[in-house]
Amino acid sequence: SLQVECNKRYAFSADETLKIIQSLYEKKLTTYPRVDTTYLSDDIYPKVPAILKGIAPAYETLVPTLLESAKLPKSKKVFDNSKVTDHHAIIPTGVKPAGMDANEAKVYDMVARRFIAAFYPDCKIATTSVLGEAGEVEFKANGKVILSPGWRVVFEDKLPDEKNDKEEEKTLPDFQEGEEGPHEASLAEKWTSPPKPYTEATLLRAMETAGKNVEDEVLREAMKENGIGRPSTRASIIETLLKRDYIRKERKNLIATDTGIQLIQTIQQDLLKSAELTGQWEKKLRDIEKGEYKSQAFMQDLKHMVSEVVFAVKNDKTGELCPLCRQGRLIRGKQSYGCSRWKEGCSYRAPF
Incomplete structure (x- = not known):
């Protein structure tokens, strides 16, 4: 997404990028910014030559080649009505780019180049x-x-x-089948390292796939239906976490604060912290919007889930005195309760 790329390249926050692209829209340089798709509708295709002609002065080495071609390519990877709802992907309007500040020019350039590249041949x-x-x-x-x-x-x-x-x-030298030669082996000693902290770019990407690490573009596109939030709302979600002091910025990294860590530790029910569950809810809400899922069924699912969570909280025995040794406290394991003095030999177990 544009927010991810802007954070990677220019360290813009998601909120900054959203404000910049909104400003470009208000200056009539780019199309509607709050979109959920990377595709264009078929009705845009006839307008492409005029758009390219409008931005040609700013991209003299790239656009003329396209304008000289008899017919611009129309790829299904770019034009697909089934992937477009109310608004298509962000593209230049064709108005000659002018009147931008430095940051707006950077974001506009990313939008324009991505649009131009869509009509170049495959690599x-x-x-x-x-x-x-x-x-x-x-x-x-x-x-x-x-x-x-x-x-x-x-x-x-x-x-x-x-x-x-x-x-x-990744580039290999030329090899001939069967060739031989001396080889000097080397052994590098390395240590495993913990996962890198999230940046806004990697967190936005994780939100797209509800926390799953998906690099494949096609698979990621399919999983976006189960993502957390939408491109236009993810920036505000991150900003809310920052304002409430649940996370903080250290250079480009996002770090959980003590307040944020305590909040997550306080919520005992894993279900309430499940990014995947949130993604499934988002998917169902979009299906309701399309008329493919009943709102009554969704509400029934929510009521059932809330009832289960409330029952689990009311019956949670964590912290109670161990009935076996009468010294330890009950702790919650993966499948049952146990005693905090299990290392001292207490064998108490009780299913949830």
């Missing part, structure tokens, strides 16, 4: 796998070579250096 890549053997141990190396950059030329000077470096590392 062609040759993938190579090499099987080798050292002693009696088999090895496999995978690499790729870009045969034709296609749409990538639109972002040539915009890709982060570290991303380019990673891709260069």
Whole structure:
């Protein structure tokens, strides 16, 4: 999403990005900003040449090539009426870009380049796998070579250096089948490290998939139906957490505060902290909006869930005196209650 990319590249917060893209919309430079899709409707296709012509002066090395072509490509990955509801993806309006401050220019450039790239050819890549053997141990190396950059030329000077470096590392030299040669082995000692703290970019991505780490674009798109919030509301969710002092910013990282940690520890019911459950609720609410799910059924599900949670809270024995040893306190395990003095030998167990 635009918010994710702006945070990665320029460290803009989700709320900042939303305000900037709203300003660009009010200046009639980009289309409606509060959208939930990355697709365009078919009725936009005939307007594309005029839009490209309008922004051509700002992209002299990229747009003329497209305008010279007899017919612009129309990919299903870009134009799909079934993926568009009230509004299509954010694109330039075709008004000559002017009157922007530095941050607005950065965001506008991202929107414009993404739009331009949609009409460039595919990037062609040759993938190579090499099987080798050292002693009696088999090895496999995978690499790729870009045969034709296609749409990538639109972002040539915009890709982060570290991303380019990673891709260069995947390029393999030419090998001949059966060739042999000396090989010097090296052993690197490494330690496992804890997961990195969330940034706004990675948290927004996690919210899209209800906490599941999904890198595949197609799968992520399918899972967005079960995400937390919408592109237009996720920024306000993060801002609310910051204002209530549940999280704080340390450079680009988002760190849970003591207040936030205590809140989560206070909520004993895992169900109430489930990102996946929230995602399922969002999906059902959207289905109700489309007329594909009954609101009465949704309310019945909620009542049933609330009844179960209330029953569990009322019957929670955590902290009570252990009836077996009369010294320890009951603690909640994964499947049953146990005694806090289990290390001292108390064997008390009781199912939930």
